[in-house]
Amino acid sequence: xxxxxxxxxxxxxxxxxxxxxxxxxxxxxxxxxxxxxxxxxxxxxxxxxxxxxxxxxxxxxxxxxxxxxxxxxxxxxxxxxxxxxxxxxxxxxxxxxxxxxxxxxxxxxxxxxxxxxxxxxxxxxxxxxxxxxxxxxxxxxxxxxxxxxxxxxxxxxxxxxxxxxxxxxxxxxxxxxxxxxxxxxxxxxxxxxxxxxxxxxxxxxxxxxxxxxxxxxxxxxxxxxxxxxxxxxxxxxxxxxxxxxxxxxxxxxxxxxxxxxxxxxxxxxxxxxxxxxxxxxxxxxxxxxxxxxxxxxxxxxxxxxxxxxxxxxxxxxxxxxxxxxxxxxxxxxxxxxxxxxxxxxxxxxxxxxxxxxxxxxxxxxxxxxxxxxxxxxxxxxxxxxxxx
Amino acid sequence: xxxxxxxxxxxxxxxxxxxxxxxxxxxxxxxxxxxxxxxxxxxxxxxxxxxxxxxxxxxxxxxxxxxxxxxxxxxxxxxxxxxxxxxxxxxxxxxxxxxxxxxxxxxxxxxxxxxxxxxxxxxxxxxxxxxxxxxxxxxxxxxxxxxxxxxxxxxxxxxxxxxxxxxxxxxxxxxxxxxxxxxxxxxxxxxxxxxxxxxxxxxxxxxxxxxxxxxxxxxxxxxxxxxxxxxxxxxxxxxxxxxxxxxxxxxxxxxxxxxxxxxxxxxxxxxxxxxxxxxxxxxxxxxxxxxxxxxxxxxxxxxxxxxxxxxxxxxxxxxx
Ligand SMILES: Nc1ncnc2c1ncn2[C@@H]1O[C@H](COP(=O)(O)OP(=O)(O)O)[C@@H](O)[C@H]1O
Ligand code: SF4
Ligand SMILES: [Mg+2]
Numbered sequence: 041x042x043x044x045x046x047x048x049x050x051x052x053x054x055x056x057x058x059x060x061x062x063x064x065x066x067x068x069x070x071x072x073x074x075x076x077x078x079x080x081x082x083x084x085x086x087x088x089x090x091x092x093x094x095x096x097x098x099x100x101x102x103x104x105x106x107x108x109x110x111x112x113x114x115x116x117x118x119x120x121x122x123x124x125x126x127x128x129x130x131x132x133x134x135x136x137x138x139x140x141x142x143x144x145x146x147x148x149x150x151x152x153x154x155x156x157x158x159x160x161x162x163x164x165x166x167x168x169x170x171x172x173x174x175x176x177x178x179x180x181x182x183x184x185x186x187x188x189x190x191x192x193x194x195x196x197x198x199x200x201x202x203x204x205x206x207x208x209x210x211x212x213x214x215x216x217x218x219x220x221x222x223x224x225x226x227x228x229x230x231x232x233x234x235x236x237x238x239x240x241x242x243x244x245x246x247x248x249x250x251x252x253x254x255x256x257x258x259x260x261x262x263x264x265x266x267x268x269x270x271x272x273x274x275x276x277x278x279x280x281x282x283x284x285x286x287x288x289x290x291x292x293x294x295x296x297x298x299x300x301x302x303x304x305x306x307x308x309x310x311x312x313x314x315x316x317x318x319x320x321x322x323x324x325x326x327x328x329x330x331x332x333x334x335x336x337x338x339x340x341x342x343x344x345x346x347x348x349x350x351x352x353x354x355x356x357x358x359x360x361x362x363x364x365x366x367x368x369x370x371x372x373x374x375x376x377x378x379x380x381x382x383x384x385x386x387x388x389x390x391x392x393x394x395x396x397x398x399x400x401x402x403x404x405x406x407x408x409x410x411x412x413x414x415x416x417x418x419x420x421x422x423x424x425x426x427x428x
Numbered sequence: 429x430x431x432x433x434x435x436x437x438x439x440x441x442x443x444x445x446x447x448x449x450x451x452x453x454x455x456x457x458x459x460x461x462x463x464x465x466x467x468x469x470x471x472x473x474x475x476x477x478x479x480x481x482x483x484x485x486x487x488x489x490x491x492x493x494x495x496x497x498x499x500x501x502x503x504x505x506x507x508x509x510x511x512x513x514x515x516x517x518x519x520x521x522x523x524x525x526x527x528x529x530x531x532x533x534x535x536x537x538x539x540x541x542x543x544x545x546x547x548x549x550x551x552x553x554x555x556x557x558x559x560x561x562x563x564x565x566x567x568x569x570x571x572x573x574x575x576x577x578x579x580x581x582x583x584x585x586x587x588x589x590x591x592x593x594x595x596x597x598x599x600x601x602x603x604x605x606x607x608x609x610x611x612x613x614x615x616x617x618x619x620x621x622x623x624x625x626x627x628x629x630x631x632x633x634x635x636x637x638x639x640x641x642x643x644x645x646x647x648x649x650x651x652x653x654x655x656x657x658x659x660x661x662x663x664x665x666x667x668x669x670x671x672x673x674x675x676x677x678x679x680x681x682x683x684x685x686x687x688x689x690x691x692x693x694x695x696x697x698x699x700x701x702x703x704x705x706x707x708x709x710x711x712x713x714x715x716x717x718x719x720x721x722x723x724x725x726x727x728x729x730x731x732x733x734x735x736x737x738x739x740x741x742x743x744x745x746x747x748x
Binding site: 048049318319320322323324325326327328329330337338341342 | 580
């Protein structure tokens with residue numbers, strides 16, 4: 041069915057739309073990343089691991105001297121206590137281990153670093169003293185030299201994980217934002233597929249059989265569409281509170297599926313009402329096929345362009361609403377999603393740290409933008425009169 | 429013996445309206461039509477657009493359920509048969525539609541749409557389905573290697589041939605041809621008409637041939653029903669329509685005959701005045717609003733369709 045649709049005139053028009061093809065490429069990249077994540081490229085545990093100091097900015101950001109002084113203190117204290125307790129061989133700071141030197145040597149180096157650090161500690165405004173800034177750089181270099189250098193793949197991984205900085209618990213923003221791609225695509229795909237199928241079946245049955253089935257479906261969607269989507273979602277999600285499903289993806293799937301079927305249902309019902317009068321449907325009747333067979337074989341496949349369009353619109357809807365619900369603490373818990381990231385970054389934004397909210401919104405924007413372009417192009421190519 | 433007997437066929441379409449979508453009236457599409465079709469005969473149906481020709485054709489093969497009336501097919505009353513009892517008759521009665529575009533499912537290849545019908549009715553053993561399809565293609569003048577194409581890859585004339593092949597796929601004995609060429613280019617109309625008539629002779633088909641063009645009817649049909657506003661107003665042999673037509677409406681149709689101009693809108697408008705709406709048909713004779721011979725009785729009473737000479741029935745008070 042899909043192959044046949046790809047051969048049609050609408051598909052040709054779609055392929056000639058360069059922007060849409062680019063957007064489709066963008067979606068494919070997201071899709072491949074999601075697939076790699078799902079295949080184990082990033083495990084869920086990794087999104088909770090500490091990779092560096094807390095709230096460090098990304099590769100091209102800068103931070104205040106005050107925070108640098110504090111971070112240096114944190115490092116030195118941790119290393120010192122590890123040395124005191126003779127745990128230096130097991131000690132890791134965010135996966136990085138200490139250089140392979142005798143303990144005495146290490147203790148001595150830490151002492152020297154403390155001496156320089158002391159000069160900085162009491163000064164309230166390091167930035168105004170260029171000579172102190174030089175000292176700060178020196179402390180940082182010395183601390184860095186206390187750790188074994190990261191070589192090869194490890195070095196690459198460390199650069200990747202700290203590329204967009206860390207959150208307030210020292211977790212990698214890159215890892216969490218990329219992991220969220222998988223979550224978004226998973227939610228978008230499952231919700232859009234289920235809601236499109238449900239809406240198509242109800243709409244097609246209503247349009248084709250008419251009578252009480254049509255009455256019931258119309259009543260259902262008129263009632264449902266009288267309630268604002270977000271309120272409807274919030275109510276449905278709330279039902280799952282205090283059940284084992286709270287905080288999982290199940291409440292999101294169920295609530296969005298029950299809310300989103302209305303769009304495809306209305307459109308497909310209208311199309312089937314129109315199609316069922318066509319003569320090829322009468323020809324099928326004259327051959328003697330049953331009503332159900334005619335509906336499934338001759339009518340529903342001819343609505344596939346509308347199914348595609350609705351699928352792609354619902355995909356965006358699902359991703360956006362997942363983020364909104366999660367932001368409102370009604371969505372996913374215990375795993376990263378763009379919603380959890382934006383939720384967490386509320387405090388950071390107040391402190392002027394934009395890396396987490398920036399990464400989450402940029403990745404989300406890219407996907408939503410691409411899907412919007414593709415939906416529009418699908419509509420232009422397959423449904424120029426905008427039935428939907 | 430006649431293959432088909434239609435008794436007092438009536439079809440009223442409900443018309444809905446108003447906020448509550450209630451039934452506010454009905455369209456009198458077919459008003460008590462009776463006739464017979466003999467085996468091997470081609471019965472023409474002629475009349476202006478909207479007079480109920482298509483509705484009549486679809487009523488006979490039960491694409492539309494009648495309001496009242498009966499159809500007897502080969503001795504069996506089929507109007508009240510259930511889906512399964514109807515199946516053997518569905519196989520025997522097929523239809524060719526007017527519009528070659530909307531009559532083919534755009535998602536099915538020619539092969540798929542023919543196969544679907546053949547397999548459903550087990551017309552040939554499964555191993556012979558492909559060769560049966562090839563034969564059908566050849567029969568309607570298409571190359572068998574074109575069978576894996578989709579409808580949009582064919583021209584209008586070719587699509588109409590596919591429609592004919594679909595009707596023939598079930599080896600029917602009766603076919604309703606609902607203006608099979610009026611949507612086609614004039615240049616290919618004759619080809620398709622000749623094809624149909626050749627197939628009719630070759631396969632011994634019985635045809636109900638609907639057209640608004642008396643010339644075509646005269647040429648291809650054995651007998652003709654002239655319809656006006658859901659009524660049959662005249663029924664006669666086609667040998668000499670010009671000489672024998674007696675109903676004022678048929679004569680008006682003949683008077684407006686030069687419909688051969690390809691640029692002319694091929695819908696007939698033969699007379700002054702509008703056709704009354706089938707939603708509110710006039711009292712008495714349906715033709716009363718436009719008839720040149722109208723007399724007082726015509727306003728009061730519907731003239732019955734009576735046999736004037738053998739095989740020639742007319743519904744008009746003015747005809748003796
Ligand atoms: N499904 C329908 N619902 C309501 N009215 C219909 C329907 N089909 C046909 N009609 C009406 O019945 C009348 C006869 O139509 P039709 O049989 O298609 O005429 P013809 O084929 O002679 O042009 C017309 O007035 C038409 O509007
Ligand atoms: S019955 Fe009267 S109105 Fe009708 S066709 Fe004959 S003369 Fe005309
Ligand atoms: Mg018609």
